[in-house]
Amino acid sequence: MKKVCGLFFCALFAFLLLFRPIATAAPGDVTDPFVTKSWTDDYVETSFAAIEAKIAEMQKSVASLQIRPTIILYLNSTKAYVNGLEQSIDVAPSLKQDCTFVPLRFIGEKMGAKVDWDEKNQQVLYSLAGKKVVLTIGSSSMTVDGVQQQLIAAPFLAQERTMVPLRAVAEAFGFQVDWLEAEKKIEIK
Numbered sequence: 001m002k003k004v005c006g007l008f009f010c011a012l013f014a015f016l017l018l019f020r021p022i023a024t025a026a027p028g029d030v031t032d033p034f035v036t037k038s039w040t041d042d043y044v045e046t047s048f049a050a051i052e053a054k055i056a057e058m059q060k061s062v063a064s065l066q067i068r069p070t071i072i073l074y075l076n077s078t079k080a081y082v083n084g085l086e087q088s089i090d091v092a093p094s095l096k097q098d099c100t101f102v103p104l105r106f107i108g109e110k111m112g113a114k115v116d117w118d119e120k121n122q123q124v125l126y127s128l129a130g131k132k133v134v135l136t137i138g139s140s141s142m143t144v145d146g147v148q149q150q151l152i153a154a155p156f157l158a159q160e161r162t163m164v165p166l167r168a169v170a171e172a173f174g175f176q177v178d179w180l181e182a183e184k185k186i187e188i189k
Helices: 002-018 037-064 104-111 166-172
Strands: 071-074 079-082 085-088 094-096 099-103 114-118 123-128 131-136 141-144 147-150 156-158 161-165 177-180 185-188
Touching (some): 071 104, 079 104, 099 166, 104 123, 166 177
Antiparallel strands (some): 071 185, 079 085, 094 099, 099 161, 114 123, 123 131, 131 141, 156 161, 177 185
16 A cells, blocks of 8 residues: 555656646746737737838838830831830821820830729729829819829820820829921930
């Protein structure tokens, strides 16, 4: 009996020694084995909020440093040059009411903008570096970041393509547009 009791107490002592509870910690402490999901979510949110703010700030800086392409177009020609490389346009730039018009998707994408077409409202939507431009077929005004501006002439449809006023769109995004009369050449940079 003494042997059994001694063995029992030795086994109990060994059990308590080996399987004792982990040192108690304050709730939510990193050593707490019962850290809750909400505590973890709060910790992650507070830890990464400053990092996310810095990333957003850096993205704006990078967007402002964006290298802009040089686009060369010729009036009534389906040839275009983007950074010196020849490309073709399905509808040639044309003059209407002393304003050069170009296909919306070609000029938008070559400038680096995201281009969308709203069929229902007949609207062109451009976005580039946080700036948004909206033009409507037949309307002689456009919206730049929510501010309405007058156009020399309204966007129109030609050969199943939406034609937009080049200078208005390019300058809305900070591009410079030069017209070389002798060559009927348009430079966008």
